[in-house]
Amino acid sequence: MAEESLDIESRRRYPRLEFGIRVFEEKDWMIRDLNPLGCFIETAKPLPVDTEVNLQFQIPLESEYLPIVAKGVVRRSEPDGMAIEFTEMQPIYYAYLEKFVETYY
Numbered sequence: 001m002a003e004e005s006l007d008i009e010s011r012r013r014y015p016r017l018e019f020g021i022r023v024f025e026e027k028d029w030m031i032r033d034l035n036p037l038g039c040f041i042e043t044a045k046p047l048p049v050d051t052e053v054n055l056q057f058q059i060p061l062e063s064e065y066l067p068i069v070a071k072g073v074v075r076r077s078e079p080d081g082m083a084i085e086f087t088e089m090q091p092i093y094y095a096y097l098e099k100f101v102e103t104y105y
Contacts, residue, residue, distance in 0.1 A: 024056040031057060036097040038072065038085040046082040047074050053084060059100045068093045 023029035023041065033040040039055075047053065051074045058065040070093060076083035 021057050021059065032081070034059075034097070035101050036086070036094055038075070038083065040081055040083050042081040044080075046077045046079070049074050049077050052087075055084070059096060061096060061100050061103065066096050068096060 021031040021034065023031060026043070028043050028045065030042045031039045032042045053072050053074065055068070055070045055072060057068050059068060060066075069090070070086045071088035072084040072086045074082045075085045
């Protein structure tokens, strides 16, 4: 995925998939909404807007768990979590996320 931000129209082409996925290295981070462009992470300690994050998690797809590694930035911070926009991701991880959303949506 390109490092540049995608416009609103591009974001709307993907539904947000509600799912509970743990983020590695972060004990209380749980991904609740996910699509290939970003996610919402539920946490008691959300980070400030514009904070850069490195994420590693796994998604269940085709009878196995596939790794996802992405860089992102906090776009919205709320008392119960934060919205993350993915800013950098290898194309294979992006493809996994697209297939994951298509499979479970």
